[in-house]
Amino acid sequence: MFTGKGGVGKTSLAAATGVKLAALNYRTLVMSIDPAHSLGDSFDLETDLFHLQTSDPLQVGDRLWIQELNIQKEIKRHWQEISAYVTSVLRTTGIGGVEAEELAILPGMEELSAMMYVNQYRREQRYDVIVLDAAPTAESMRFISMPTTLDWYMKHIFPFQRNFLKAVRPIANRVAPFELPTDSYFLNIRDLFGKLEGVDEIMEDPAITSVRLVTNPEKMVLRETERAFVYFSLHGLTVDAVIVNRLLPHEVNDAWFNEWHISQDRILHEIEEYFAPVPVKRVPLFSHEVLGRQRLEELAGVLYPAGEDPSAVTRTEKPFTFGKQNGAYEVRVLLPFATKGEIGLFKKGDELVVEIGTLRRHIGLPRSMAGLQPARARLENRVLTVEMKEAQ
Numbered sequence: 001m002f003t004g005k006g007g008v009g010k011t012s013l014a015a016a017t018g019v020k021l022a023a024l025n026y027r028t029l030v031m032s033i034d035p036a037h038s039l040g041d042s043f044d045l046e047t048d049l050f051h052l053q054t055s056d057p058l059q060v061g062d063r064l065w066i067q068e069l070n071i072q073k074e075i076k077r078h079w080q081e082i083s084a085y086v087t088s089v090l091r092t093t094g095i096g097g098v099e100a101e102e103l104a105i106l107p108g109m110e111e112l113s114a115m116m117y118v119n120q121y122r123r124e125q126r127y128d129v130i131v132l133d134a135a136p137t138a139e140s141m142r143f144i145s146m147p148t149t150l151d152w153y154m155k156h157i158f159p160f161q162r163n164f165l166k167a168v169r170p171i172a173n174r175v176a177p178f179e180l181p182t183d184s185y186f187l188n189i190r191d192l193f194g195k196l197e198g199v200d201e202i203m204e205d206p207a208i209t210s211v212r213l214v215t216n217p218e219k220m221v222l223r224e225t226e227r228a229f230v231y232f233s234l235h236g237l238t239v240d241a242v243i244v245n246r247l248l249p250h251e252v253n254d255a256w257f258n259e260w261h262i263s264q265d266r267i268l269h270e271i272e273e274y275f276a277p278v279p280v281k282r283v284p285l286f287s288h289e290v291l292g293r294q295r296l297e298e299l300a301g302v303l304y305p306a307g308e309d310p311s312a313v314t315r316t317e318k319p320f321t322f323g324k325q326n327g328a329y330e331v332r333v334l335l336p337f338a339t340k341g342e343i344g345l346f347k348k349g350d351e352l353v354v355e356i357g358t359l360r361r362h363i364g365l366p367r368s369m370a371g372l373q374p375a376r377a378r379l380e381n382r383v384l385t386v387e388m389k390e391a392q
């Protein structure tokens with residue numbers, strides 16, 4: 001899964017990765033779940049003809065397919081009952097027609113639809129690798145937290161709502177200004193939920209799913225990448241590469257770019273320090289846009305030097321995890337090497353900073369822990385466990 005801020009190069013890198021995988025004999029699907037689809041453009045296909053076809057996997061080469069999620073089509077396929085109900089409720093408030101249909105596209109439908117496909121393709125063993133060209137970071141975070149949220153809804157709210165409505169519908173429908181949802185609405189939800197079953201396990205298994213964060217060597221972009229890293233770790237996804245795209249090549253030595261060179265070098269250093277031990281890949285700014293097959297191959301060549309397999313599992317260990325033991329919050333940090341000696345711990349803003357010798361690790365804390373202070377730490381088998389407590 002490739003994710004990152006808008007415009008950093010997710011689509012280009014995902015498409016290039018797809019090209020490389022197909023060349024390595026994998027049956028590969030590149031699936032775009034960013035509503036701002038540009039996968040087709042990336043392959044420089046005849047777009048008019050093309051956008052009508054990519055809502056289903058479209059073969060664009062040997063062993064290579066692309067799919068762009070089309071929410072209108074998905075609604076017809078999966079969300080009929082739910083959106084029909086929402087539309088009917090809206091109609092009673094005077095909102096009708098296209099506007100109601102537009103509003104009946106609820107947040108998350110795209111992400112959930114994409115997950116259903118991932119689940120389905122995996123069950124069918126239809127592809128060897130699926131490359132997800134994900135939406136910008138914020139939506140991708142919603143994407144990964146969806147299964148847990150839904151699980152909670154299905155366990156706690158769904159049965160209650162359903163039974164409650166069964167009981168009150170005959171009376172309520174006479175007095176309520178709109179029809180209450182019918183049983184088929186609930187059946188639709190349950191059916192959808194069934195299609196998602198197991199997808200969270202797929203996503204959290206580092207042997208199956210990895211996240212590659214795409215960033216540019218700019219401070220604002222980096223901040224978002226760091227937040228994403230924390231969030232993905234929090235949700236148990238493994239980030240196995242950070243790709244710094246559009247680095248100004250050193251050949252560019254016009255004085256105009258002097259400051260850019262300096263700031264990019266500094267930020268690159270910061271990136272390596274922050275994400276260690278996750279490998280950082282660098283991709284230069286090309287002299288042209290990455291459009292069409294040949295340029296995607298060029299990009300793939302830089303991204304994956306000869307012999308490198310983009311689908312290889314390179315990291316199975318999560319760099320840090322958050323947990324709660326006997327009511328106390330804990331941060332567990334995996335250290336890249338076993339070490340003894342002094343360990344320094346302090347807070348800097350919302351980050352926990354761990355210092356071991358000359359090694360320094362910044363760990364962005366989830367909101368539930370951001371106000372806490374490090375209290376105690378112990379080191380066992382390369383895992384540093386830091387207890388977090390309320391400040392006294």
Ligand SMILES: Nc1ncnc2c1ncn2[C@@H]1O[C@H](COP(=O)(O)OP(=O)(O)O)[C@@H](O)[C@H]1O
Pocket residue numbers: 004005006007008009010011012013038245246247283284285286287288289290291
């Ligand atoms: N390394 C690069 N050098 C030159 N142009 C690039 C590079 N990476 C991406 N681009 C171009 O930048 C634009 C945005 O890239 P894109 O992959 O669509 O980003 P995103 O999917 O993150 O929004 C595209 O026009 C693409 O061709």
Ligand SMILES: [Mg+2]
Pocket residue numbers: 010011012034036037038133
């Ligand atoms: Mg894109």
